[in-house]
Ligand SMILES: Nc1ncnc2c1ncn2[C@@H]1O[C@H](COP(=O)(O)OP(=O)(O)OP(=O)(O)O)[C@@H](O)[C@H]1O
C-alpha cells in the first residue's frame with residue numbers, strides 16, 4: 182500500500198495493493214487512519230488498481246474509513262475497481278455511499 | 293475433468309484465508325475454468341473460511357476449519373465447516389448487512405457475497421453445534 186496527500190484538497194490518496202481480506206484488514210485500516218489523522222486530511226480516494234483480490238472485508242475497511250472522513254466533514258471516493266470488486270460495491274450498497282471514478286485525477290477534480 | 297474430491301483441514305488462523313483461496317483455485321484449475329469463475333469461487337471460499345475463523349472460533353488458532361471441494365460433472369461443490377459457536381438464527385444471519393460483530397468492522401455482507409458469487413448456498417448450523425456451509429457453482433463453458 183502507498184499513500185500520498187493532495188494538500189490543497191486535504192485528500193489522502195490510498196493506493197491499496199495485494200489481497201484485501203480479513204487478514205490484511207486490521208493493519209491496513211490502522212495505517213490509513215494514522216496517516217489520515219497525522220496529515221490532517223478530510224477526504225480519501227481509494228485506488229484499487231493494485232488490488233488482486235477483495236472480499237467483504239474490503240467493505241468493512243472502506244465503511245470504517247468513511248466514518249472517519251464523515252466525522253471531520255469530509256468524503257471518500259473509489260477508483261479502478263475491477264468487475265468483481267464493482268459487484269461487491271454494488272450489492273453492499275457502497276456505491277450509494279461514495280462515487281466511483283475511472284482514475285485518481287477524475288476523483289480529485291471532483292473532491 | 294474427472295470427478296474428484298479433496299479435503300483440507302486448517303487451523304483457525306487468518307493466514308489460512310489466503311491458503312484456502314489458493315487451494316480452491318488449484319482444485320478447480322483442472323477443469324480449465326474461466327477466470328471470472330475462479331475469482332467468484334475464491335471470493336465465496338474466503339467468506340466462508342473467514343466466518344468459521346472469526347465467528348465460529350473467535351480466532352482461536354487451536355481449532356480446525358475443514359474445507360471439502362468436490363467436482364461432479366461441471367459442478368463444483370465446496371463445503372466449509374467448523375465445530376464452533378454455531379448460529380442461533382440462520383435466516384437473520386443471512387440478511388444483507390446483518391453482523392454480530394460490528395466492532396470488528398465486519399459489514400454483514402459475507403453470506404450475501406457467497407449467494408451472489410455461487411449458484412446455491414446452504415447453511416446448516418445450531419448454537420454450540422458448529423456450522424456447515426455448502427456452496428455449488430456450475431462452471432461456465
Ligand atoms: N461459521 C460461523 N459460525 C458462527 N456464526 C457465524 C458463522 N458464519 C456466520 N455467522 C454469523 O452470521 C453473521 C453474518 O455473517 P456474514 O458473513 O454475512 O457477515 P459478517 O461476517 O458479520 O461480516 P462480513 O462477512 O461482511 O465481514 C455473522 O455476523 C455471525 O453472527
Ligand SMILES: [Mg+2]
Nearest residue numbers: 339343402403
Ligand atoms: Mg463474514
